[in-house]
Amino acid sequence: xxxxxxxxxxxxxxxxxxxxxxxxxxxxxxxxxxxxxxxxxxxxxxxxxxxxxxxxxxxxxxxxxxxxxxxxxxxxxxxxxxxxxxxxxxxxxxxxxxxxxxxxxxxxxxxxxxxxxxxxxxxxxxxxxxxxxxxxxxxxxxxxxxxxxxxxxxxxxxxxxxxxxxxxxxxxxxxxxxxxxxxxxxxxxxxxxxxxxxxxxxxxxxxxxxxxxxxxxxxxxxxxxxxxxxxxxxxxxxxxxxxxxxxxxxxxxxxxxxxxxxxxxxxxxxxxxxxxxxxxxxxxxxxxxxxxxxxxxxxxxxxxxxxxxxxxxxxxxxxxxxxxxxxxxxxxxxxxxxxxxxxxxxxxxxxxx
Numbered sequence: 359x360x361x362x363x364x365x366x367x368x369x370x371x372x373x374x375x376x377x378x379x380x381x382x383x384x385x386x387x388x389x390x391x392x393x394x395x396x397x398x399x400x401x402x403x404x405x406x407x408x409x410x411x412x413x414x415x416x417x418x419x420x421x422x423x424x425x426x427x428x429x430x431x432x433x434x435x436x437x438x439x440x441x442x443x444x445x446x447x448x449x450x451x452x453x454x455x456x457x458x459x460x461x462x463x464x465x466x467x468x469x470x471x472x473x474x475x476x477x478x479x480x481x482x483x484x485x486x487x488x489x490x491x492x493x494x495x496x497x498x499x500x501x502x503x504x505x506x507x508x509x510x511x512x513x514x515x516x517x518x519x520x521x522x523x524x525x526x527x528x529x530x531x532x533x534x535x536x537x538x539x540x541x542x543x544x545x546x547x548x549x550x551x552x553x554x555x556x557x558x559x560x561x562x563x564x565x566x567x568x569x570x571x572x573x574x575x576x577x578x579x580x581x582x583x584x585x586x587x588x589x590x591x592x593x594x595x596x597x598x599x600x601x602x603x604x605x606x607x608x609x610x611x612x613x614x615x616x617x618x619x620x621x622x623x624x625x626x627x628x629x630x631x632x633x634x635x636x637x638x639x640x641x642x643x644x645x646x647x648x649x650x651x652x653x654x655x656x657x658x659x660x661x662x663x664x665x666x667x668x669x670x671x672x673x674x675x676x677x678x679x680x681x682x683x684x685x686x687x688x689x690x691x692x693x694x695x696x697x698x699x700x701x702x703x704x705x706x707x708x709x710x711x
Contacts, residue, residue, distance in 0.1 A: 389527055393413055394416060394419060401553075403477065403590045403591075403592060407477075407478070407489075409548050412491055413545075414546075418529070419546055421525065421546075422543045422546025425542055425543055425546070426443075426546055427439070430514050430515065431504055432459075433510075437458075437460055442458065442469040445702060448702055449473065450470065450472075450638045451469035454469070455468060455646070456468060456469075456644070457469045459505065466644075467483055468643055468644060470483065472550055473633060474552055475548060476490060476547075479596060482628070484627065485614060485617055485628060486616075490547060492540060494543045494544075498511070508539055521534060529541070550707060551701075552701035552702075554700040555634075555695060555698040556569070556695045557577075557696050558698070560695070570691070573688075576688035576689045576691050579689050580689055584679070593631045594628075598613070598626040600627075601671060602664070602677065603625075603646075605625060609644065611644065612624050612625065613625050613643070614626040624664075625664060626666060632693060632696055634696060636696070636697045637702065641653050650690045654686040654689060657681065658680065660678070
C-alpha cells in the first residue's frame with residue numbers, strides 16, 4: 359500500500375513538474391517581445407520616418423492595436439481611433455464628409471486613410487504633425503473629435519490590469535504613460551503597410567498582376583496627366599498644393615496656411631495617396647465628391663483660379679486637366695487596380711473589443 363502511494367505521489371510530482379515546465383515555457387513565449395519584421399516593398403521609395411526610434415515589437419504592436427480600437431481615448435468613451443478610420447475602407451470614415459466626434463459633433467475635414475504611414479514625412483491635410491508618434495495628439499486633443507488629454511487617458515488605463523500588463527511588457531516595465539501611449543499607437547501605424555494591390559503585382563511581375571487594355575490605357579494617361587502630384591508607387595509627392603477646389607463657403611478652410619501662417623500657403627492641402635482610392639469615398643479634404651467620376655469631372659472642367667493655384671493646373675492659360683470621357687473611364691479603371699484587398703481584410707489590423 360505504501361509503495362503504491364509513493365508511486366502515485368511520484369506520478370503526480372512528475373505531472374506537476376511537466377505542468378510547471380510547460381507553463382514556464384508558455385509564459386516565456388507569451389511574454390516575449392521580439393521585434394517585428396518590417397520590409398520596404400521593392401517598388402516603394404525609402405522610408406520617410408526613422409522607425410528605429412520606436413521600432414515595432416510584438417507587444418508594442420498588440421498594445422497599439424488595442425488602443426486604436428478603445429473608446430476610452432475620448433472624453434466620453436464613445437470615440438476610438440477606429441470610429442473614424444474603418445479598416446474595410448482603408449481606415450477612412452466611410453460615407454462621411456467630415457470626421458465625427460464626441461457629443462455628435464462634426465469636424466471640418468474628411469478623415470484621411472491610415473496606410474503607409476512610415477513613408478510619410480508630414481501628416482494631416484495641413485501638415486500639422488511631422489512625427490508618427492506625435493500625430494495621435496491632434497485628434498485626441500481636438501475638442502470636436504476626442505476632446506481628451508493623454509494624462510487623463512493614462513489615469514483611466516492604469517486601473518485596467520490587462521493594459522498594465524501590456525504596457526509593462528511592451529516598454530520594459532515603464533508602465534502606462536502618455537509617451538508610451540503615443541509610442542504604442544505609432545508602432546501599430548508603422549506596420550500598416552498597403553502594398554499588395556493588383557497594380558503592385560503588375561509592376562513587380564508577380565502572379566495575379568495582369569491589367570486589362572483599358573486599365574493599361576488608364577495607367578498611361580495617369581502617368582502623363584496625374585503623376586506630377588501623385589508620384590512614385592505611394593501615389594503622392596506629399597507636397598501641399600492648391601488644386602483649384604472652390605472654397606467651401608461654410609468653412610473657408612485655409613489649409614496649410616493654418617499651420618504656417620503664410621498667405622502663400624492659402625488653400626493648399628497635402629496631396630493624398632491614391633492607394634485604395636476605390637474604397638475611400640467621399641473625396642477631397644472636405645469630402646465634397648462622392649465618386650471618382652466626379653473628381654475627374656472637376657479636374658477636367660471645375661478648377662478655380664486663385665493666386666496660389668498650383669502651376670501644374672494652369673498650363674498656357676488652360677485651367678485643369680483636359681480629359682475626354684473615354685480618358686476619364688480609363689483612368690478610373692486604372693485607379694481601381696490600386697485596391698489592396700489583402701490590406702483592408704488583414705486580420706492583424708482588426709481588434710475584437
